[in-house]
Amino acid sequence: MKKVVANGQLDLVNGGWTPPDEALTQYDSLLDNFQVGQQFLVKEFGYQPRVSWQLDVNGVSQGYARLAKDIGFDMLIFSSASSAEKETMRTKKSHTQVWRSGSRNFGARKEVLAVTLDQGKDSLNSYCWPKGFWADSNYMIDVPMVLNKKSSDYKFDSLVKSFYADVSERFDQDDSP
Amino acid sequence: MHIVPHSHTDDISSNQAVQQKLSDLSYDDLYAQGSPVGFVGTVSDILNSTLAELLANENRTFTFGDLKYFKQWYDELSKK
Secondary structure (H helix, E strand, C coil): HHHHHHHHCEEEEECCCCCCCCCCHHHHHHHHHHHHHHHHHHHHHHCCEEEEEEECCCCCCCHHHHHHHHCCCCEEEECCCHHHHHHHHHHHHHEEEECCCCHHHHHCEEEEEEECCCCCCCCCCCCCCCCCCCCCCCCHHHCCCCCCCCCCCCCCCHHHHHHHHHHHHHHHHHHHC | CCCEEEECCCCCCCCCHHHCCCCCCHHHHHHCCCCCCHHHCHHHHHHHHHHHHHHCCCCEEECCCCHHHHHHHHHHHCCC
């Protein structure tokens, strides 16, 4: 276990006890959340995450962005943004931005790299599985991925095609004005 | 293009009890017990299968987000 963490195969990002809500949570609760989780990581694995990973959290906030830098994050990855903002990001290709939270007071000192995940046509569904890879709820249909060509359940070739089509569709969305 | 295999185990206040999320029961056992279709997988399944696959090939990577479930699983692993 420690080997796959040390060589970077298992990337334990964020390191909170839970992914916290950003908009309504008080500063001290946010700090407690990361302190409990990250102290465990430092003790067991000797490292602290540099990436905030907030896939399904609503209400991405400026206050959190500022605090994140102080906690030790260089990069924020999240998917919540209004449809209008995501439209703009698609037009300007600006899903990745440098976020200078509180810049009037702090200048560039609190800047982090902010990445908004955006699946394309459905702005609420931003970090999810490509079609055919829904291994959780749709598991009876989408898994197992049978690699034996002689099996009647073999579907690797069609999955590769489907995966390519899905990824292409997302790129097309990102390019459209 | 970056493809990032990652977990989405949801926050602790999710409508499924923590212990159930860490259950050692298989998909089919949980399904047979009438678990909602959306929650048949458990965090133990994800972590057990992920660890085995990572150890089998060091070119494989996985990104895991949050630690409540992870630590419970890790503590059990340490006891074995």
